[in-house]
Amino acid sequence: MKLLIGIRIKAFFAAIKKAFGAKKGMGAFLTVCMVFLFITVEGMLFGAWNLLSTFLEMDFAWLYFALAGLLAFAFGIFGTVFTTQAQMYQAKDNDLLLAMPLKPHAIVGSRVFVLYLLTMLFVAVVMLPAGLVYSFMCGFSGSFWLIYLFSMIFIGLLTQAVTCLLGWLLHFLLAGFRHKAIVATVFMTAVMILYFIGINQIENLMMLLVNNGGKIASAIQSFAWPFYALGVACFGDWLQFVLLALLCIGVFAVVTVILNVTFVKAMLVGGKTKRAAKQKRDDKVRSAMGAVCRKESKRFFTSTTYLVNIGMGLFMIVAFVGAGIMLKDKLLTVMDQMMEGKLMKMLPVLLTGTMGLLASMTPISAPSVSLEGKHIWILRSMPISGEDVLKAKLRFHCVASVPVACVGALALGIVYKIGLFETVFMVIGTAILFVLTGVLGLIFNMCFPRLDWPNEAAPCKQSMAVFFSIFGMMFISALYAGLCIGFMALFGGANSVWAFAVVNVLFAGVTYLFYLLMVKWGGKKFEEL
Amino acid sequence: MLKIEGFTKRYGEKVAVNNLNLHIAPGEIYGFIGHNGAGKTTTLKACCGLLKATEGTILINGKSIAEKPIACKKEMAYIPDNPDLYDFLTGYDYLNFVADVYAVPKKERNERIDTYGEMLGITEALALPISEYSHGMKQKVAIISALVHAPKLILMDEPFVGLDPSASHQLKQLMKKHCEEGGAIFFSTHVLEVAEKLCHKVAIIKGGNLVASGTMDEVRGDSSLEEVFLELEDVKA
Numbered sequence: 001m002k003l004l005i006g007i008r009i010k011a012f013f014a015a016i017k018k019a020f021g022a023k024k025g026m027g028a029f030l031t032v033c034m035v036f037l038f039i040t041v042e043g044m045l046f047g048a049w050n051l052l053s054t055f056l057e058m059d060f061a062w063l064y065f066a067l068a069g070l071l072a073f074a075f076g077i078f079g080t081v082f083t084t085q086a087q088m089y090q091a092k093d094n095d096l097l098l099a100m101p102l103k104p105h106a107i108v109g110s111r112v113f114v115l116y117l118l119t120m121l122f123v124a125v126v127m128l129p130a131g132l133v134y135s136f137m138c139g140f141s142g143s144f145w146l147i148y149l150f151s152m153i154f155i156g157l158l159t160q161a162v163t164c165l166l167g168w169l170l171h172f173l174l175a176g177f178r179h180k181a182i183v184a185t186v187f188m189t190a191v192m193i194l195y196f197i198g199i200n201q202i203e204n205l206m207m208l209l210v211n212n213g214g215k216i217a218s219a220i221q222s223f224a225w226p227f228y229a230l231g232v233a234c235f236g237d238w239l240q241f242v243l244l245a246l247l248c249i250g251v252f253a254v255v256t257v258i259l260n261v262t263f264v265k266a267m268l269v270g271g272k273t274k275r276a277a278k279q280k281r282d283d284k285v286r287s288a289m290g291a292v293c294r295k296e297s298k299r300f301f302t303s304t305t306y307l308v309n310i311g312m313g314l315f316m317i318v319a320f321v322g323a324g325i326m327l328k329d330k331l332l333t334v335m336d337q338m339m340e341g342k343l344m345k346m347l348p349v350l351l352t353g354t355m356g357l358l359a360s361m362t363p364i365s366a367p368s369v370s371l372e373g374k375h376i377w378i379l380r381s382m383p384i385s386g387e388d389v390l391k392a393k394l395r396f397h398c399v400a401s402v403p404v405a406c407v408g409a410l411a412l413g414i415v416y417k418i419g420l421f422e423t424v425f426m427v428i429g430t431a432i433l434f435v436l437t438g439v440l441g442l443i444f445n446m447c448f449p450r451l452d453w454p455n456e457a458a459p460c461k462q463s464m465a466v467f468f469s470i471f472g473m474m475f476i477s478a479l480y481a482g483l484c485i486g487f488m489a490l491f492g493g494a495n496s497v498w499a500f501a502v503v504n505v506l507f508a509g510v511t512y513l514f515y516l517l518m519v520k521w522g523g524k525k526f527e528e529l
Numbered sequence: 530m531l532k533i534e535g536f537t538k539r540y541g542e543k544v545a546v547n548n549l550n551l552h553i554a555p556g557e558i559y560g561f562i563g564h565n566g567a568g569k570t571t572t573l574k575a576c577c578g579l580l581k582a583t584e585g586t587i588l589i590n591g592k593s594i595a596e597k598p599i600a601c602k603k604e605m606a607y608i609p610d611n612p613d614l615y616d617f618l619t620g621y622d623y624l625n626f627v628a629d630v631y632a633v634p635k636k637e638r639n640e641r642i643d644t645y646g647e648m649l650g651i652t653e654a655l656a657l658p659i660s661e662y663s664h665g666m667k668q669k670v671a672i673i674s675a676l677v678h679a680p681k682l683i684l685m686d687e688p689f690v691g692l693d694p695s696a697s698h699q700l701k702q703l704m705k706k707h708c709e710e711g712g713a714i715f716f717s718t719h720v721l722e723v724a725e726k727l728c729h730k731v732a733i734i735k736g737g738n739l740v741a742s743g744t745m746d747e748v749r750g751d752s753s754l755e756e757v758f759l760e761l762e763d764v765k766a
Contacts, residue, residue, distance in 0.1 A: 281621045281656060283639055291629030295615060302617040374613040381577045382630045383602035527598070528581075 004097075004110030033467075042129055049133040056137060062231030065148075068130035069155050069230040076122040076159035077166065084115050084167035086305065086457050088259070089266055104263040105256075112164060112256060119163060120156045127152050134234075144234065147241055151230050154248035158226060161248075161255040168259060171266055174304070186315065288384050292392035293399070296368060300400065305456040306371065310466070313362030314404055320358060321408040324351075325415050332416075345496050348422040349484040351412050355405055355426075356433040356477025363469035365397040366441030369526065370450045370459035376529055386526030387519050390442050394518070397438035405430050425500035432504060433477060436511045439518050440476075441469040446522040449529060480507060530555045530682050530713040531576060535585035538571050538737075545571045547737045548585070553713050553730070555681070558704055560728035561717040562758060568737040569717040570610060573686050576715065577607040589682060603631065605682040606675035610690065610717075612667045620655035620662070620670050624677055631678035638677055645673040648699045665691040672700060676707075683707065685716035689723060701727055725754040733761055 055064040088111055097107050131148050135141075226247055233241035286294060300306055324331065335347075369390075372379065379389055409430040413423030448464035460466065480503060487499035531553040538546045546568040553559045563569050574580040576587055578598045587594045589601040614623055621642070628638040646652035649669040659667065668691045675683055683704075689697050704714050704727065718724050724731055725745065731754070732742035740761050741748050749757050 283621075283625060283635060285635045285638075286629045288630045288632070291626045295618065295626055298622065299615070299617050375615055377579055377607075377609055377613070378615070380579050381602065381607040382627070383599045384630050385599060 004102075004106060005113050007110075009114065041125065045126060045129040046133060049130045053133055053137055056134065062228065062235060064134065064231070065130065065151075065234040066224070066227040066231035068127050069151070069227045070224065072123040072126035072152075072155055073159050073162075073227075075126050076119045076156070077163050079122045080115060080119050080160075080163050081166050081170070082308065083118065083457065083461075084163050085170045086455060087111055087115060088164070088167055089171045090455055094267055098264065098267065105260040108256065108259045108263050112160065112259070115163070116156060116160045119160045120153070123152055123156045123159060127155070143236070147233055147236075151233060151241070151244065154245050155226075155230065157252040158248040161252040164255050164259055168262070168266070289388050289392040289395065292379070292384070292389055293396045296393055296396035297400070299371065300364065300396070303456055305460050306367070309457075309460040310364055310367060311362065311400075313358050313360075314401060316361055317355070317358050317404050317408050320354065321411055324412055328415060345488070346485070347416060348413070348418050348426045348496060348500065349481050349488075351409065351416070351418075352426050352429040352433070352484075353477050353481030355409055355430040356480055357474060359401070359405065359430075359434045359437040360470050360473030360477060362401050362434070363437055363441045363466055363473070364400055365393050365438040366445055366465045366469040367459040367463055368393045368397075369442065369445040369529075370448075370453065370463055370465065371456065372529075373451050373453055373459075376451055380527070380529065385523060387523030389526055390446075390518055390522050394435075394438045394442060394515075397441065398435055401438075402431050402434045405434050419497070421497045422500060425497065425504055429480065429500065429504050429507070432507045432511055433473070433480065436476065436507065436514065437469065437473050439511060439514045440472055441465065442518050442522055443514060444468045444472070446518075446525045449525075451529065530557075530590060531559075531715055532588040532591075533572070533576070533585070534588070536572065536575060536582050536587060537584040538568070538575060538580060539583045544737050546575075546734075549734070549737075549739055551715075551732055551739070551742065553682075553715050555711050555713050556708050557713050557729045558708050558727055559713070559715045560724035560731040561715060561734065562719070562721065562724055562731065562754075563717075563734035567734045569734060570686055572734070573607070573684050573715070573717060577605060577684050578602060579607075604680060605684060606678065606680040608668075608671045608675050608683070608685045608688055610686040612671035614659050614662075614667055614670060614674075616658065616660035619658050620651065620666075623659060623670060624655070624674055627674040628677050633678050637679075641677050641679070642673060645676055645703075648703070649673065649696045650693075663691075665693060665696070668692055669696055672703075676703065681712050683712065683714045683716075685714065687718060688716055689718065689720055721753075721755045721758060725749070733758060735761060 049064075049068070052064055052067060055061055055067075088108070094107070098104070127148075131145070135144070226244055229237075229240040229244040229247075233244055300311065335350075406427050409427045410423065412418075413426050418426065445463075445465040448468075450459055450463055450465075453459050483503045483506070484496070484499050487502050488496050491498050531551070533549055533551040536546060536549040537544065549568075549572060551559070561569050561572065571580060575582050576589075576594065578594045578601065581595065590604055592601050594601045615626075618626065624642050625638070628642075633641075642655070643652065646655055649672065651666060651669045651673070654662065654666055655670075659670065662670070668688070672688065675685075688700060692700060701723070704716075708714060708729075728745055730742070730744050731748050733740050733748070741757070745754070748754070752760075
């Protein structure tokens with residue numbers, strides 16, 4: 001097991017080294033990006049703990065640490081449940097390791113250990129700021145930090161145990177479905193919607209917590225005892241500390257035993273032994289680009305990892321438009337109050353900007369070159385140019401996302417009674433932003449191609465191309481809305497149609513320039529992969 | 530059909546293939562043998578445009594693969610040593626994908642897929658996803674995909690690995706037929722008996738250098754190909 005753990009840790013650091021040391025200067029740039037992201041998240045958390053520190057002056061001061069534990073628990077589960085499922089049951093070397101004279105507990109143990117380190121990272125990101133805020137307010141104490149750090153380790157164990165259990169359940173659940181990619185995406189979309197509602201309401205939630213501390217404290221004491229134990233342990237209750245430790249270690253041990261006992265069975269359920277149904281022979285003749293486009297579509301709709309991580313934006317568009325239509329009156333009232341009567345003039349811009357944000361969540365093209373992986377020889381040995389391959393990948397991106405987004409924009413335009421021209425420009429603007437996402441995704445993927453991935457999660461979740469596509473398009477969407485508002489002000493605010501038209505023409509031009517870059521430079525680069 | 534002139538491939542300091550010269554004419558089955566890491570796969574990959582030559586030229590029917598890759602690729606097919614095919618497609622989907630890229634008309638592609646599928650005994654499985662296939666089944670699909678567009682030149686890297694005896698026999702027949710019809714085949718193998726029986730010409734490569742080439746009789750003389758190979762490799766038989 002020691003050897004397997006060593007290999008996993010080496011693989012982890014090798015991947016980091018590869019990502020950060022690919023090109024001179026790029027490593028430093030990525031480090032700056034990561035540091036910026038880390039500071040932003042930590043800054044938000046320090047702010048939240050500062051607000052919640054009012055509990056420290058109340059009768060139930062323990063609630064402060066209980067909430068820290070609860071948030072770390074939720075953060076850890078959300079951050080690692082799919083990774084756990086993929087690492088445990090979809091790892092490429094499972095068959096190889098099971099064929100070796102290794103006991104399943106060595107394989108399971110090594111995987112759980114590395115996943116535990118990842119979970120601890122999430123736990124530490126949440127709990128360390130809480131501990132530091134407490135220390136700044138109440139003074140530093142060695143015994144507090146001793147208990148607190150050990151409590152973090154125990155909460156990490158509890159989180160990992162629940163994550164493993166969920167990953168295990170998810171694996172068996174998905175094994176029963178033929179269209180597991182779509183089922184997993186629907187499930188993840190529902191989770192994401194809840195998450196975004198939570199994030200959106202974070203300030204209200206915090207105030208709710210502060211105002212209803214007593215009730216929440218009593219609920220935690222009754223129904224989430226480990227977090228109560230954590231809270232009181234941080235104030236020196238050694239008995240609760242020992243009980244918390246025993247509970248976390250116990251739960252972790254039971255889950256590990258379940259994983260060990262069922263690992264071989266889980267691998268057999270995992271699909272390979274289950275005979276797939278024969279499919280109808282499709283002998284429709286297509287062009288070369290049409291064939292590549294269809295191949296992309298087949299990959300997208302059959303890969304759980306690809307669809308869940310990259311295609312969720314499509315489901316979010318439907319959810320956003322649906323919610324926008326159903327909650328129309330409520331939204332209009334709230335937004336009108338916020339915008340002091342200027343809502344109807346700003347609404348098309350706001351809706352298009354939001355569609356742009358949804359485009360950033362749909363970077364279908366961004367991992368598509370990397371996903372060729374070991375199959376790259378097929379396209380490279382065929383009489384199809386790099387240009388045409390990238391055009392076909394872009395075509396699939398557009399076919400999959402642009403119609404859904406445009407119909408959504410049109411529906412919102414009609415329901416919200418936006419003027420005809422504004423609606424038309426809203427639809428055009430939405431289309432431009434989705435096409436631009438596809439073009440930029442391919443450019444970023446050609447900047448950071450990664451063909452030697454161990455599983456699809458690497459190019460879909462941990463690639464620079466996807467990272468830059470998402471954050472790049474977020475920035476561009478904000479820029480789009482900002483420019484529209486700027487031009488509206490410039491034109492005297494009398495007519496938003498002209499502002500819309502100018503910005504759309506500008507963005508269409510920029511998209512075309514990037515398209516040329518993708519085709520010429522990207523196409524050549526593809527032929528050298 | 531295939532002319533390799535002064536082909537050299539370097540990876541940094543390491544010379545994978547050094548000044549290789551070979552000429553494969555229409556109607557020839559040309560065997561390429563050598564120990565692991567001798568430079569066979571590098572040469573084959575360079576011939577189909579997957580790798581760029583550090584020095585030298587590779588001509589397919591008189592056209593340079595470096596200058597006119599698309600035109601060259603239209604006339605040839607490549608089967609790698611480990612056929613990693615798109616696992617998310619069915620066998621039929623994959624073969625249609627290849628036929629689409631090579632613009633093979635519907636009637637011809639269906640006839641060829643059916644004929645070669647029957648010959649290699651994989652027709653039944655073609656409706657299943659490739660993720661369900663064994664190595665040998667993937668190899669069979671890769672072979673059909675190479676033949677579906679009737680190329681003039683076929684490059685094969687260890688084509689017999691993983692094939693059952695019946696499919697192996699059929700493949701040899703297909704190779705002979707392809708050359709009788711004016712096509713050419715350049716393939717690497719470790720199975721010297723197969724090379725001896727099947728090839729018109731053979732080349733032996735060692736450490737990136739060509740150590741022997743010519744017709745089978747020229748290379749082996751009075752000995753067997755195995756004896757010549759071991760002698761050239763400095764291994765005592």
